[in-house]
Amino acid sequence: MSDTKVTIQTYEKKKGEWRRALKKMEGVIGKNGFTKSKKEGDGKSPIGIYSFGTAFGSETKPANMKMKYKKTTKNDYWIDDQTSKDYNKWKTYTGNPADKWKSFERMNHELYKYGAVINYNMNPIKKGKGSAIFLHKWRGETKPTAGCTATAEKNVLSLLKWMDPEQNPHIIMGTNESLKSVK
Template identity: 65%
Template structure:
């Protein structure tokens, strides 16, 4: 299936806000979406609300975490992702920089719906909504699925 990555390609040296997708093999975290969980999805799933944010502010104790917050996010964080967003109609967390979280090493890396062929992301991986749903429906908790993010050249080194 076709997909897109960060507007500045792949990197082994991911930093916050660099527009690059981190090279590596990663586990999937929680699947999510703006709608109720589809019957075909067995993977852990969270329906997003207007109060769901992913914090990408390196100065915050919440850095690289999903936070449910009912206050004004602009007063709490310098930077964040709104999880109830059209590109996140369906998606899954890619477990990059999660254990341990290293501030400034990059955050909010997801598999999500793309804007279209030939577009790019801020560092995530994206494909059509149909393909994202197919992937989420394929994920089986008993199988420990992983995603490989890499250029063809870097794939040999993984």
């Protein structure tokens, strides 16, 4: 549960059977490992099964990508201010973000060259349960995240190109043991 290095594996159902799709990939998660009860700022990645939201990045949408994609700008922010009605939402704002929110993430960031929203704490959004959980490019194989899942840029691109919204892609996050209780 406290490990920060993970293996990313992809599966797809073909003719009623789950089969491996892409090669295994090395990844990293939150600097404090996994948790079943995520809290804002705990540095942990949430255990569970989550769908993907919008793919995004500071670069143009990659060729052959089927996911909806939003190119980020300097005016795009993900709000992690627990006192705001915008908590755990992507907002585009042209003013000074520090005048509007106590805490936010800039979406036009080097680690977000390519990524996808992991739909954690989205429906309904519960303040303080954690925000801004993404799949994105890593800083390196020994550098954990604040709660996201990250891997090499080439792997992020492979995953984004492989995911097909018509197939309803999901990410399953956790240890083999922790996932036994996830439904």
